Amino acid sequence: QVQLVESGGGLVQAGGSLRLSCSASRRTASNYTKAWFRQPPGKEREFVAAITWDSGSVDYADSVKGRFTISRDNVKNTMDLQMQSLKPEDTAAYYCATRTTVATSRDPYEYTYWGQGTQVAVSS
Numbered sequence: 001q002v003q004l005v006e007s008g009g010g011l012v013q014a015g016g017s018l019r020l021s022c023s024a025s026r027r028t029a030s031n032y033t034k035a036w037f038r039q040p041p042g043k044e045r046e047f048v049a050a051i052t053w054d055s056g057s058v059d060y061a062d063s064v065k066g067r068f069t070i071s072r073d074n075v076k077n078t079m080d081l082q083m084q085s086l087k088p089e090d091t092a093a094y095y096c097a098t099r100t101t102v103a104t105s106r107d108p109y110e111y112t113y114w115g116q117g118t119q120v121a122v123s124s
Contacts, residue, residue, distance in 0.1 A: 003115075005025075006022050006094060007020070007022075010119075010120070010121070013122070013123050017082070019080060020080065020096075024098070027077055028077055031101065033102060035096070035097050035104070036048040037094070037111075038090075039117075045108050046061065048068065050106070051072050051079065051104070054102060058104070059104040061106070063089075064090075067084050068083050068084070086122045092119075092120060093117040093118070093119050095114055098111060099111045
């Protein structure tokens with residue numbers, strides 16, 4: 001089992017920035033992939049960004065491309081999501097997830113481990 005813990009959420013004005021971080025209870029294997037998903041109020045969970053742990057290959061949802069940056073620190077065993085130019089529509093609970101294979105995926109059902117989420121609220 002792997003426990004994931006997100007941190008860094010909060011309330012920010014539109015145009016502002018936030019940095020989310022995800023830590024894991026166990027060392028992330030090189031053949032794993034980590035991702036961020038979000039769930040806006042009353043909506044389904046949606047893909048935000050993913051990164052492979054070995055090579056750092058990334059994928060972004062079109063809605064965040066150019067504004068969000070996903071990164072990983074293999075030494076600290078953490079994954080971050082730098083969010084800039086935030087919009088009210090970015091308001092959601094943000095979750096980190098781990099997939100036990102080395103390929104990015106936008107399907108939440110392909111991720112095995114999930115954190116409890118951290119709330120991001122963007123005011124207009």
